[in-house]
Amino acid sequence: AQFDKVVGMVERAKEAGAKVHCGGHAIEGPGYRYAPTVLTNCDQKSEIVQKEVFGPVLPVMSFDTFDDALDLANDCEYGLTSSLFTNNYRLIERARTELLFGETYINRFHFEAMQGFHAGWRKSGLGGADGKYGLLEYLSTKVVYVQH
Template sequence: MLGTGGVVGNALTKSPITGIVSLTGSVFAGQKIMEAAAQNITKVSLELGGKAPAIVCADANLELAVNAIVSSKVIYSGQVCNCAERVYVEDSIYDKFLDMLAQKMSDVKVEDAFSNNNPDMSALVSKDQVDKVSEMVEFAKKEGAEVVVGGTRSNQFNKGYFYQPTLLTNVKQDMQIIQEEVFGPVLPVMKFGSLDEAIALSNDCEYGLTSSIFSENFNKVMHASQELQFGETYVNREHFEAIQGFHAGWKKSGLGGADGKHGMEEYLQTKVVYAQYRS
């Protein structure tokens, strides 16, 4: 079947012959699918939005953390639900880390995806998306955020919807830029004093897909892995799952999951047959 989501999607989700509806998309789209699927109690597997926190502790390998976070932010121009969307940095290393992060973001090469220069990042998917990213950054600036790198559209190309890799500071936990998914190359950064504070700030969000911690302390890593309310926690690495793992969100980031053995089981039904044999 071909057609728009509102037409084909409704037909599939409301059909009594559909066994499962699987979606990777927005929270809004997931809510609509759940409403439509409820008519026939059709099973759904939803991988929705994310607002992934990255926690950087004072004992972290800072170069590794910077490279991993920036790589995670600019892959597909930030249009991946796994992407690092906010960074919490321990106060004792904040200034040093911010300088390193700013330099790395400034060095990101943005070009036409069809060029031969192997760019790090290209355009966003549509005019609507680049407008949304731009509006969120402008709103953050009105709320007091400061732009360290980027903060505007890129106009060096004659076509495409480009937005500069952007680093924001002076942000607060209740700001839209911290709470809502940007889905673009924008990275707000905040300080924290203790690991428990960083975990509390990370969990203060309606999403629960991916998260990360950068630390050389095993006890900190294990504590954060247990307390972070996210389906995935990456340790000292870029935000991106392995296909043999189980990719699943908590809270408004979805139901069910994909990848690996447990992802395959989402598409199976269990049946038990009881046969009594008498000789």
């Protein structure tokens, strides 16, 4: 079911004008494998941008200012993870406080530390239960990872 969901979301994005830079198709052979996919020219209100894909698909959006980037990132109902690549600590601090996501990864391409708390905000996830922080489930805990 999830494989079909990913295929459908990418196909609908392509039909709506998204440009595929790599991937955009199933991988031949046994199993349910989908090629890592990068899309541009996606509309902010499109399903591929607004919904959680849970597949190897990255819709890339352009922006003019950091404020625009924050607005685009926060303009959805979900809030599982966000990522930012910068060496500007002023922007890191703004991202830490203004991005509406349960996890924010800064200058990292791999996710969650094993001892870390894992939970989404808004319509993402079912709460958190990792480590001692699982007891704090009723708070809006935010994790920020910075690597430099």
